[in-house]
Amino acid sequence: MAAGPDDCPSALSAQARPLDLAERLFRLLMEGPQPLAVDGTALGSGLPARPVPLDELGVLLLHPSCSRTxxxxxxxxxxxxxRTHRGAWMVAAVALAAPMLRRLIRTFTxxxxxxxxxxxxxxxACFMEALGRAELSWSHPLLRLSRLTQFAVLRSHAIQRPDLLPEPDIDGDGRTLRYPAGHADLLLTRAVELGIISADAAELISMTRLDHLPLNAYCRARGVLYCTALKRRQRxxxxxxxxxxxxxxxxxxG
Incomplete structure (x- = not known):
């Protein structure tokens, strides 16, 4: 039987930050002979044809060879x-989304x-609320969860900080977009919702323009040619x- 959080109180320090606590709790949940797992055979989509423990699944999802599908x-x-089981599965969703959540937190700071x-x-809290609002039919669900979380956090602070939601800006040369701090992700999400750009294009712009990931690093991770990604971003x-x-x-x- 896997150890529960009450069995290891020293592992969950009251001084730890919320995301650290969630990740520690996830590690506790993964201990024991029957950790949480997905059925790779039933789920398919390139997963190993066996039960895949969620901590192993997290490593697979972050590997550059993991496909978008x-x-x-x-x-x-x-x-x-x-959504169905909450509890341990909610903790697991938070832990597996931790790299994305940490990027959001860095941006918000x-x-x-x-x-x-x-x-x-x-x-x-906003991410867990987004899990309940997300549509399973959406493409790129993690990206959409990220945007829903950003919307919720920014909206909660917009009254105190109206400068977080400025009007979109264009450089004087009329060609190069400037992405205002605190607004750019809202701009990209709105553009995807209106069908102006695809979710893939929004991710490309977000990662290489807003998160400052070098375009060549993005291309290596996604397995696309540099010139292809550059043209996609330009378009x-x-x-x-x-x-x-x-x-x-x-x-x-919305």
Whole structure:
């Protein structure tokens, strides 16, 4: 029988931050002879044809060779399990999304004047709420969960910090987009919802423009040619630029 959190009180320090606590609790849940797992045979999508423990699954999802199809199918399954069973599966969803959540937290620390522990707790609460709102039919579910979490956090602070939601900006040369801090992800999500750019293009822009991942590193991780990714980004940003000029993105999302 796997150890529960009450069996190892020293492992869950009251001084730890919320996301650290969630990851520690996940590790406790994975101990024992029958840890939480997904049925790789039933789920398919390139997973090993056997029960795959969730800690192993997390490693597989982060590997550059993991396909978009596999990640999407796994996350649809995780969302469904977290909504249906909550408890341990909710903890697992948080732990497997931790790399994405930590990126969000780093971004928010630059724009929100909130204590780190309070900010982490708010991001986790918004993420768990997003798990309940996500549609299983959506493409790129983890990206959509990220955007729903960002929306919720930013909206909760918009009254105190209206500068977080400025009007989109275009550089003086009329060609190069500037992505305002605290607004760019909202802009990208709105553009995806309106069909102006694809979710893949939004991820490309978000990772290489907002998270400052070098384009060549993005290409290695995704297995695409540099020139292909560069052209995709240029086309997507051209469509965003035209949409901004036309006023197509002036409305509020949702």
């Amino acid at each position: 596999t990640r999407d199918e796994v996350w649809r399954h995780l969302i469904e399990q977290a 630059e724009t929100l004047y909130v204590e780190r522990e309070e900010l982490e707790a708010e991001v986790l 997507a940003e051209a469509r965003l630029r035209q949409a901004l000029l036309n006023g197509d993105l002036s409305g509020n999302p």
